[in-house]
Amino acid sequence: xxxxxxxxxxxxxxxxxxxxxxxxxxxxxxxxxxxxxxxxxxxxxxxxxxxxxxxxxxxxxxxxxxxxxxxxxxxxxxxxxxxxxxxxxxxxxxxxxxxxxxxxxxxxxxxxxxxxxxxxxxxxxxxxxxxxxxxxxxxxxxxxxxxxxxxxxxxxxxxxxxxxxxxxxxxxxxxxxxxxxxxxxxxxxxxxxxxxxxxxxxxxxxxxxxxxxxxxxxxxxxxxxxxxxxxxxxxxxxxxxxxxxxxxxxxxxxxxxxxxxxxxxxxxxxxxxxxxxxxxxxxxxxxxxxxxxxxxxxxxxxxxxxxxxxxxxxxxxxxxxxxxxxxxxxxxxxxxxxxxxxxxxxxxxxxxxxxxxx
Numbered sequence: 001x002x003x004x005x006x007x008x009x010x011x012x013x014x015x016x017x018x019x020x021x022x023x024x025x026x027x028x029x030x031x032x033x034x035x036x037x038x039x040x041x042x043x044x045x046x047x048x049x050x051x052x053x054x055x056x057x058x059x060x061x062x063x064x065x066x067x068x069x070x071x072x073x074x075x076x077x078x079x080x081x082x083x084x085x086x087x088x089x090x091x092x093x094x095x096x097x098x099x100x101x102x103x104x105x106x107x108x109x110x111x112x113x114x115x116x117x118x119x120x121x122x123x124x125x126x127x128x129x130x131x132x133x134x135x136x137x138x139x140x141x142x143x144x145x146x147x148x149x150x151x152x153x154x155x156x157x158x159x160x161x162x163x164x165x166x167x168x169x170x171x172x173x174x175x176x177x178x179x180x181x182x183x184x185x186x187x188x189x190x191x192x193x194x195x196x197x198x199x200x201x202x203x204x205x206x207x208x209x210x211x212x213x214x215x216x217x218x219x220x221x222x223x224x225x226x227x228x229x230x231x232x233x234x235x236x237x238x239x240x241x242x243x244x245x246x247x248x249x250x251x252x253x254x255x256x257x258x259x260x261x262x263x264x265x266x267x268x269x270x271x272x273x274x275x276x277x278x279x280x281x282x283x284x285x286x287x288x289x290x291x292x293x294x295x296x297x298x299x300x301x302x303x304x305x306x307x308x309x310x311x312x313x314x315x316x317x318x319x320x321x322x323x324x325x326x327x328x329x330x331x332x333x334x335x336x337x338x339x340x341x342x343x344x345x346x347x348x349x350x351x352x353x354x355x356x357x358x
Contacts, residue, residue: 002250006259007214008287012312014211015278016051018268023052026063030070031084034207037275038072038080041178042354043306046273048082049353057353065172068187072170072178074163077225078102085187087207088169094200096164098226103157110154112161119146120158125167125182133171133179198237201226205234206243206253212281214250222283267310269342271318271327271350275304278312289314293332308346310339318347320354327351 002010012018016032023029029051030036038044045060063070064082071085075092078099083091107117120143127142128134140148140155148154159180162168171181195203208220221231235251238244245254252258272278279288279297288309289297296317297305308316308329316331327347335343 002214002247002258004287007250008312010214010259011212011287012268012278012309014213017270017272017278017309018312020268021051026052026055026060027067027069027084028052030063030082033211033277034087035076035081035083035211035277037277037280038082039275040273041072041173043273043275044072044080044082046271046306046350046353047276049350050270050272050276055353061173064170071187074099074160076223078164088183088187089166090195090200091204092164092166093196094204095225096166100161100164103161106153106157107161110152110157112154112157116146116148117158117161120148121162121165121167124159124162128168128180128182129185132185133174133181135174135177135179139180198233201230201234202237202241205231205238208281209238209244209251209253213252213256214247215282216249216251219282223277223281267339267342269308269310269339269346271343271346272307272309274306276307278309279304279307279314288312290332296330296332308343310342315339316343 009018013021016023016029023032026048029048033051036044036047045057048060049055049057064072069085070082071088072080072082073088073092075081075083075095107113112120123142123146124139127139131138134142136155136159139159140150143155143158144150148158159168163180166183168180169183169186171179171186173179204224205220208223209215212219212223217231217235218228220226220234221228224231235244239246243254244251279285282288285294285298289307290313293314297307297314299305305317306319307314308318308331315333315335316329318327318329320326321328327350329343329347
């Protein structure tokens with residue numbers, strides 16, 4: 001029923017990346033797409049920028065630090081994402097037990113036994129209550145009093161453990177560096193959503209489909225990091241409630257348009273940051289990136305390069321150069337003048353966004 005072009009258009013529009021779709025604020029972007037990949041803080045900001053209308057880095061920082069409407073933490077697949085703040089607790093309760101279980105071998109390798117992790121959690125809670133916000137280096141200094149070596153991965157995994165157990169989350173930046181704060185101090189005592197068990201599982205799947213459909217159950221499993229059996233249960237729960245409709249292997253939210261309005265004569269060009277969830281939100285890649293060029297986007301070693309898309313289709317990768325206004329675009333094929341004009345406008349927008357405030 002769906003060909004690659006229609007699937008791509010619907011997915012890109014759902015992600016506010018095509019059809020002229022843009023949101024007015026950082027909070028609105030994150031609510032629309034539910035999660036922004038945030039391993040790299042600058043890439044996360046660029047992920048909001050590309051989906052927003054004339055937003056500044058300062059406005060995004062305001063959403064994180066003053067409004068506290070969005071929050072950065074370890075969620076899907078145990079990796080850093082930015083999600084709506086009032087979803088943080090129920091998503092953490094749903095996902096963190098599996099992430100912690102999957103981390104057990106790494107804890108053993110680092111000598112972080114149950115007792116040490118418990119004592120580290122208690123120490124982190126105390127020092128953040130007394131001295132927070134603290135950077136990773138600041139927390140590491142305190143963790144050394146438990147005999148934790150300051151070098152290597154042990155401090156990071158203990159900080160992440162405290163996040164996964166609901167003790168801390170990312171707080172304000174200090175001189176461009178992330179800090180950590182107590183979750184219960186930073187965010188409202190209760191979010192709008194109090195979901196548990198199957199209700200939480202079904203809600204996560206629904207949020208995923210709202211931002212990624214048409215998609216398959218395997219795509220949801222890949223994005224969330226949940227077992228395929230859990231993903232299928234989520235699909236079953238949604239199907240029984242009538243909120244989704246399945247078209248072969250692909251699923252849509254019931255009542256959503258199955259095709260976009262007539263496309264504009266002008267392609268919608270966007271410059272995605274590294275690790276953007278439009279590229280990692282699915283099990284396979286061929287809809288968004290031509291097979292012949294996938295190795296240029298995913299060169300190996302866990303790298304996902306910044307990518308230029310036109311109406312949702314990848315046409316180039318890009319990088320920041322050393323010059324003041326240097327943004328380098330490496331096109332897969334010769335770019336028609338009409339698209340080149342849009343690429344140049346996006347390059348200027350990226351430059352303005354990244355330009356330091358005087």
